Amino acid sequence: MVIVMASDAEQSDVDAVIDRVESAGGQAFVSRGVSRMIIGLVGDVDAFATLNLSGMRGVCNVTRISTNYKLVSREHHPDRSVVHVRGVPIGPDTVTLIAGPCAVETPEQTLESARMAQAAGATLLRGGAFKPRTSPYAFQGLGELGLKILADVREETGLPIVTEVVGAHEVDMVAEYADMLQVGTRNMQNFTLLQAVGAAGKPVMLKRGMNATIEEWLMAAEYIAQRGNLHIVLCERGIRTFETATRNTLDISAVPVAQRLSHLPVIVDPSHSGGRRDLVLPLSRAAIVAGADGVIVDVHPQPDLALCDGPQALVAEDLADLSRTVAELTVYMGRNAPTRRLRRAS
Ligand code: PEP
Numbered sequence: 001m002v003i004v005m006a007s008d009a010e011q012s013d014v015d016a017v018i019d020r021v022e023s024a025g026g027q028a029f030v031s032r033g034v035s036r037m038i039i040g041l042v043g044d045v046d047a048f049a050t051l052n053l054s055g056m057r058g059v060c061n062v063t064r065i066s067t068n069y070k071l072v073s074r075e076h077h078p079d080r081s082v083v084h085v086r087g088v089p090i091g092p093d094t095v096t097l098i099a100g101p102c103a104v105e106t107p108e109q110t111l112e113s114a115r116m117a118q119a120a121g122a123t124l125l126r127g128g129a130f131k132p133r134t135s136p137y138a139f140q141g142l143g144e145l146g147l148k149i150l151a152d153v154r155e156e157t158g159l160p161i162v163t164e165v166v167g168a169h170e171v172d173m174v175a176e177y178a179d180m181l182q183v184g185t186r187n188m189q190n191f192t193l194l195q196a197v198g199a200a201g202k203p204v205m206l207k208r209g210m211n212a213t214i215e216e217w218l219m220a221a222e223y224i225a226q227r228g229n230l231h232i233v234l235c236e237r238g239i240r241t242f243e244t245a246t247r248n249t250l251d252i253s254a255v256p257v258a259q260r261l262s263h264l265p266v267i268v269d270p271s272h273s274g275g276r277r278d279l280v281l282p283l284s285r286a287a288i289v290a291g292a293d294g295v296i297v298d299v300h301p302q303p304d305l306a307l308c309d310g311p312q313a314l315v316a317e318d319l320a321d322l323s324r325t326v327a328e329l330t331v332y333m334g335r336n337a338p339t340r341r342l343r344r345a346s
């Protein structure tokens with residue numbers, strides 16, 4: 001069950017609803033929606049139905065929802081949402097390009113990658129300072145030093161930063177620097193981390209687990225939403241199948257399916273799905289035409305020297321093609337290039 005509070009509801013009205021739900025043995029999770037407070041209820045729905053919640057002061061609407069991902073579902077919020085990352089929109093009216101190095105390696109490499117991204121029309125910069133690597137011997141990222149480099153590059157270029165957080169204990173530190181917190185595929189079901197990023201109050205990009213169903217992905221998003229944060233962007237990054245020709249199999253149908261089930265924006269990572277430079281352009285095309293709200297790609301000034309994922313990193317020439325394609329398909333899909341608006345986070 002989901003309760004939408006009136007836009008002029010007061011905190012005491014919200015508290016009264018929570019008290020009544022808890023006194024009936026239920027749990028209430030408060031989230032701040034675009035303009036209103038939303039309360040997700042967990043417990044015995046039939047018992048809640050006897051509480052006359054719709055008659056309480058400040059309550060606008062009470063909806064019974066049968067899915068296990070109430071707050072992020074379209075049943076609860078029929079219109080598709082726009083998430084703003086420092087004023088850059090990701091949502092149904094735009095196609096947002098996010099680009100940058102897989103990993104932050106040096107200040108020079110990060111700045112150069114950011115300049116390449118910006119020249120291609122990217123409005124957000126990606127880059128990992130904490131890298132969740134399959135091999136414990138692989139480069140693990142620069143940690144806080146990497147975050148400082150990203151912050152300097154943001155200062156220099158004006159591009160807001162999307163960066164991964166790997167452990168719950170690092171969320172506060174990463175959130176100090178990041179404009180958007182990325183939760184990677186290997187952590188999609190790290191529930192403690194999801195709750196911590198939910199509480200951090202920054203927009204979150206939630207990658208789909210490589211072995212996760214779409215329903216599991218949406219329930220993972222619900223963990224974030226339950227902690228009061230509905231500024232979530234879903235990212236399809238390929239799943240594991242029997243196919244070995246690509247690093248992962250891009251599940252293109254996940255884009256319209258997730259958008260049908262959830263109001264959250266859905267973007268695609270063609271770099272980590274294909275795992276090969278030559279596949280990034282065709283997979284980006286497929287993503288945008290399937291309705292993705294953006295794409296996130298790896299770039300590197302010298303992929304041969306990259307400490308992480310060099311084979312899938314785009315170089316300047318590839319980016320010119322990608323940039324043109326994104327611009328053309330944005331028009332084809334009746335969308336706009338995202339322009340940054342400095343406004344209250346919504
Ligand atoms: C990344 O985007 O840097 C990354 C590690 O991606 P994924 O979690 O999808 O493997």
Ligand code: MN
Nearest residue numbers: 102272308309
């Ligand atoms: Mn990578």
